[in-house]
Amino acid sequence: MKHFFKSWILLVAVSLTIISCNNDDDNSGLPTPQGKYDLGYIISNEGNFGSPTASLSFLSADFSTLENGIYANANNGNPLGDVLNHFTTNEDLAFLVLNNSNKIEVVNRFTFEKVATISEEIELPRFAAADDNVLYISNSGSQSITVYSLTDFSLLRKIELNKSVEQLELTDNYLFVQNASFGTGKEITPIKISDFSVEQAISLPDNIKAIEEEDDILYVLHQSGVSKFNTNSMQKINTIPFADGFTGVSKFDVEDNFIYFTQGSSIYKNSTNANIMTATALVDTNADGASWGVGYGFAVEEDHIFYTDVNGFTENSDVMIYNLEGEFIQSVTVGIGANGVEFND
Amino acid sequence: MRQFLFLILLLFLGHTVHAQKRELLDSVVLKASNIRTQSIGQNIVEIKSSEIKKYRPQLTDVLNFETPIFFKENGLGMVSSPSFRGTTAQQTAVLWNGINVNSTFLGQVDFNTVSAHGYSDILVRSGGGSAQLGSGAIGGSILLQNQLDFEKGHQLSLNSSLGSFATLNQSLDYQWSNQKISAQVGGNYVQSENDYPFFNSNAKNENAAFDHLNLYLNASVKLNNFHKLTLYATAFNGERHFPILESTQIRTKYQDENYKSQIAWEYINGKWSAEARSAYLQEKYTYFQNIERPNLKDYGTAKSLVSILQTGFKPNKNLYTEVRLNLRKDWAKGTAITTASRQISKAHLFLKQNLTKNWIYQAQVSMQHTKDFDMPVLYQIGSQYQLKRNHSIKASFSKNYRIPTFNDLFWPGSGNLNLKPETSKQFEASYGFKREKWQFGLTGYNIKISDMIRWLPAEAGVWKPLNTNKVRTRGLEGNAAYNTTFKKFQVQVNGIYAFTEATNLETGNTLIYVPKHKLTAKLDLIYKNWNFIAQTIYTGKVYTQTNNSQETALKAYPVAQASLSYNSSNTLNWELGARVRNLSNENYFVVNYKPMPGRNFEIFFNLIL
Numbered sequence: 028m029k030h031f032f033k034s035w036i037l038l039v040a041v042s043l044t045i046i047s048c049n050n051d052d053d054n055s056g057l058p059t060p061q062g063k064y065d066l067g068y069i070i071s072n073e074g075n076f077g078s079p080t081a082s083l084s085f086l087s088a089d090f091s092t093l094e095n096g097i098y099a100n101a102n103n104g105n106p107l108g109d110v111l112n113h114f115t116t117n118e119d120l121a122f123l124v125l126n127n128s129n130k131i132e133v134v135n136r137f138t139f140e141k142v143a144t145i146s147e148e149i150e151l152p153r154f155a156a157a158d159d160n161v162l163y164i165s166n167s168g169s170q171s172i173t174v175y176s177l178t179d180f181s182l183l184r185k186i187e188l189n190k191s192v193e194q195l196e197l198t199d200n201y202l203f204v205q206n207a208s209f210g211t212g213k214e215i216t217p218i219k220i221s222d223f224s225v226e227q228a229i230s231l232p233d234n235i236k237a238i239e240e241e242d243d244i245l246y247v248l249h250q251s252g253v254s255k256f257n258t259n260s261m262q263k264i265n266t267i268p269f270a271d272g273f274t275g276v277s278k279f280d281v282e283d284n285f286i287y288f289t290q291g292s293s294i295y296k297n298s299t300n301a302n303i304m305t306a307t308a309l310v311d312t313n314a315d316g317a318s319w320g321v322g323y324g325f326a327v328e329e330d331h332i333f334y335t336d337v338n339g340f341t342e343n344s345d346v347m348i349y350n351l352e353g354e355f356i357q358s359v360t361v362g363i364g365a366n367g368v369e370f371n372d
Numbered sequence: 373m374r375q376f377l378f379l380i381l382l383l384f385l386g387h388t389v390h391a392q393k394r395e396l397l398d399s400v401v402l403k404a405s406n407i408r409t410q411s412i413g414q415n416i417v418e419i420k421s422s423e424i425k426k427y428r429p430q431l432t433d434v435l436n437f438e439t440p441i442f443f444k445e446n447g448l449g450m451v452s453s454p455s456f457r458g459t460t461a462q463q464t465a466v467l468w469n470g471i472n473v474n475s476t477f478l479g480q481v482d483f484n485t486v487s488a489h490g491y492s493d494i495l496v497r498s499g500g501g502s503a504q505l506g507s508g509a510i511g512g513s514i515l516l517q518n519q520l521d522f523e524k525g526h527q528l529s530l531n532s533s534l535g536s537f538a539t540l541n542q543s544l545d546y547q548w549s550n551q552k553i554s555a556q557v558g559g560n561y562v563q564s565e566n567d568y569p570f571f572n573s574n575a576k577n578e579n580a581a582f583d584h585l586n587l588y589l590n591a592s593v594k595l596n597n598f599h600k601l602t603l604y605a606t607a608f609n610g611e612r613h614f615p616i617l618e619s620t621q622i623r624t625k626y627q628d629e630n631y632k633s634q635i636a637w638e639y640i641n642g643k644w645s646a647e648a649r650s651a652y653l654q655e656k657y658t659y660f661q662n663i664e665r666p667n668l669k670d671y672g673t674a675k676s677l678v679s680i681l682q683t684g685f686k687p688n689k690n691l692y693t694e695v696r697l698n699l700r701k702d703w704a705k706g707t708a709i710t711t712a713s714r715q716i717s718k719a720h721l722f723l724k725q726n727l728t729k730n731w732i733y734q735a736q737v738s739m740q741h742t743k744d745f746d747m748p749v750l751y752q753i754g755s756q757y758q759l760k761r762n763h764s765i766k767a768s769f770s771k772n773y774r775i776p777t778f779n780d781l782f783w784p785g786s787g788n789l790n791l792k793p794e795t796s797k798q799f800e801a802s803y804g805f806k807r808e809k810w811q812f813g814l815t816g817y818n819i820k821i822s823d824m825i826r827w828l829p830a831e832a833g834v835w836k837p838l839n840t841n842k843v844r845t846r847g848l849e850g851n852a853a854y855n856t857t858f859k860k861f862q863v864q865v866n867g868i869y870a871f872t873e874a875t876n877l878e879t880g881n882t883l884i885y886v887p888k889h890k891l892t893a894k895l896d897l898i899y900k901n902w903n904f905i906a907q908t909i910y911t912g913k914v915y916t917q918t919n920n921s922q923e924t925a926l927k928a929y930p931v932a933q934a935s936l937s938y939n940s941s942n943t944l945n946w947e948l949g950a951r952v953r954n955l956s957n958e959n960y961f962v963v964n965y966k967p968m969p970g971r972n973f974e975i976f977f978n979l980i981l
Contacts, residue, residue: 077965079965080965108618109617109618127621128618128620128621129618129622146620149620150662151622168622168665209785338919339828341917341918341919342921343919
């Protein structure tokens with residue numbers, strides 16, 4: 028989600044301060060990987076429900092090398108688990124949310140070697156958000172947010188919301204909890220992270236599909252458009268409605284002043300300041316199958332658009348990569364049910 | 373419609389040309405219509421209750437060893453779906469005393485939630501039979517039968533077994549009949565901790581316990597020489613925990629509660645017969661999403677009422693005709709499908725005729741109607757020719773279907789009301805050879821299936837069913853049996869081999885979980901009071917991904933079992949024995965990531981009074 032240049036600066040800064048890092052950087056000025064899986068794209072493959080087929084793939088920044096099954100490769104061949112619903116990172120660690128395994132695997136972000144398994148008060152975990160000290164997990168089974176210390180991975184708090192909990196977005200002051208899952212639910216609950224107090228929910232006029240935070244603005248994808256909220260005042264900024272012809276938009280990403288989203292096999296791109304979401308596609312991926320069999324995972328990272336075709340979960344997924352103008356670059360075949368892509372740096 | 377006209381024409385020709393030929397039909401006097409006598413052109417395997425009792429009390433085990441059907445069993449005792457001639461789980465019809473009992477919700481039967489106990493025999497007919505047996509009879513049909521015999525007196529039998537993983541199986545059956553009345557009552561109870569250790573790890577099958585109780589009552593009364601009234605009733609109550617592979621996982625369980633009842637009136641007088649049946653079926657499932665939160669459960673109940681009216685006419689020794697009307701109504705309600713119903717009416721014509729002394733054919737057509745979707749006209753034509761010296765050939769051609777289930781149509785947010793039935797056209801031909809000690813059969817078949825219903829992932833994590841695929845399955849089935857007496861040994865050897873090629877015609881790939889090869893073999897030896905049985909099943913490699921990826925394919929495996937028992941029939945008729953399953957301690961997977969048990973043991977005791 029960060030601009031490459033920004034993250035590069037950050038990386039250099041971080042690499043100077045991390046003790047564990049073997050950084051004998053020369054004077055070339057290029058970032059040196061802090062582990063085997065640094066400086067590349069991490070692709071999460073949720074796997075088939077009911078089997079330990081969740082996996083992670085690593086794709087090098089220039090798309091030249093792909094390694095599937097990196098968790099197993101880094102951990103003596105042990106399977107990762109059952110349904111990798113989400114993964115996120117903080118400065119040093121990656122958090123793998125395994126929904127049907129009912130656990131969170133915490134790994135070193137650069138080597139993917141296991142650090143800890145969290146299962147206390149985990150009940151069908153959905154999404155994770157973390158800063159340097161604390162990890163937040165949304166649990167659909169208990170309709171709660173569980174909070175863990177990242178020093179000893181102990182449970183700090185269980186915040187019961189008694190409504191559906193799904194995606195999480197973390198700012199300096201608030202954790203935003205999407206109270207909508209499987210296309211049903213119209214609220215977002217902000218939780219103040221200083222004292223874990225639950226604030227007044229933000230209401231939307233129709234069902235929420237996804238949320239995304241960028242530069243102190245919370246973008247909310249819902250049935251009729253994308254609404255923007257100020258993440259400090261909680262005030263609505265405006266709503267960009269969909270033009271006629273959009274019926275089932277369910278995935279989006281906000282990156283560098285553009286909103287990208289998919290409907291069926293097509294990808295759309297609009298300015299974050301647009302008045303309306305145009306019905307002209309940036310590109311049609313021509314992924315075949317019914318409109319719902321494709322576009323399971325969608326992300327915009329490092330000036331590239333990633334669109335996954337999960338092939339009905341009956342075989343491995345294809346990830347199609349485009350540049351921001353919608354030109355096809357290449358595709359790679361990863362694990363089962365590819366649902367997310369993030370650049371690791 | 374064109375096929376229908378062709379059929380009419382064929383019937384007409386057959387009638388005019390060969391009306392005077394001699395009998396192959398049972399006799400001049402009509403007998404009650406019977407699936408055995410209405411399967412010209414197709415193969416039927418009969419498994420008697422004495423054989424059924426030698427297996428685990430769920431249908432999976434007995435059919436796995438005794439038929440060419442492959443079962444996709446998700447761990448021992450867990451959900452078990454058949455693949456008959458390479459078809460899907462919904463393409464095998466299960467009939468309970470003539471009534472189709474495939475689940476209203478799922479369209480299939482979970483062969484581990486149907487007790488194999490309490491039937492006088494199980495008939496397995498390969499190939500299409502939807503015109504006769506209804507939805508799902510594409511790969512084949514399983515018929516659970518209760519034959520009520522008269523003038524047999526009393527019989528009480530008790531069967532007990534105790535096995536590894538705290539497995540207990542207990543059954544008690546009582547039969548009584550005189551000249552006019554025949555009754556059967558009984559039941560069985562099975563329970564198992566099912567916590568077998570996994571190979572190459574310290575883990576075991578966690579949260580895998582199951583139990584079931586199955587009860588039945590059947591009775592028949594001959595009112596006079598012409599009229600007979602029969603009642604069938606059965607109740608099943610089972611609970612299964614679903615195994616977990618990781619201790620962190622949430623523990624779930626599933627309960628099934630099923631009732632079936634039926635009343636039948638049969639009338640036979642000279643050339644005429646008539647039959648009226650009414651059946652009431654009820655299925656209920658309850659899924660506990662988390663056994664620590666018992667209030668968190670999903671359930672669904674479906675009720676079905678089936679009425680059948682039929683009349684048969686046998687104008688002469690060589691001709692039999694039958695007309696049947698069938699009305700079925702299904703209702704369902706539950707947490708997901710809050711309320712739904714469907715009504716299907718059906719008319720069925722059947723004809724069977726001897727063309728010559730050695731040549732017989734049957735033809736049938738059925739038309740059905742429902743408001744929800746268009747129903748195809750279904751038919752079957754079969755013929756058998758007896759060659760000289762115990763050789764015979766036969767063939768069958770049929771059109772069959774599988775209707776969308778309630779889940780396909782009405783599942784909230786997913787159900788697709790635009791679905792149409794899956795249809796199949798198929799042809800098979802067989803050669804058979806039979807002598808006193810030998811028996812041999814070989815069958816080839818070709819099945820084409822269109823509009824296969826498949827669930828695909830939709831937006832926001834929702835899956836939806838669609839009519840998408842075209843599939844062809846073809847194969848060969850061979851069986852051989854040999855019986856002899858050698859000194860004081862009675863020896864019986866038999867084997868079944870199935871070669872199956874199931875192909876998705878759009879991609880050219882082999883369907884997942886369809887083994888190309890399945891071989892079963894059995895040796896049954898009796899010496900004085902001792903009985904030794906050795907059996908094996910060899911299952912070929914299966915693909916688990918539609919692209920036929922080799923890395924995720926499951927390797928072929930053999931599984932063997934053997935039992936030794938002692939029979940006494942002096943004053944008391946009893947049998948005591950022991951059985952070893954998975955003799956070679958094979959680490960095998962029927963379904964990927966669902967481990968099966970290693971070598972395990974059982975002792976059994978049977979008593980007949």
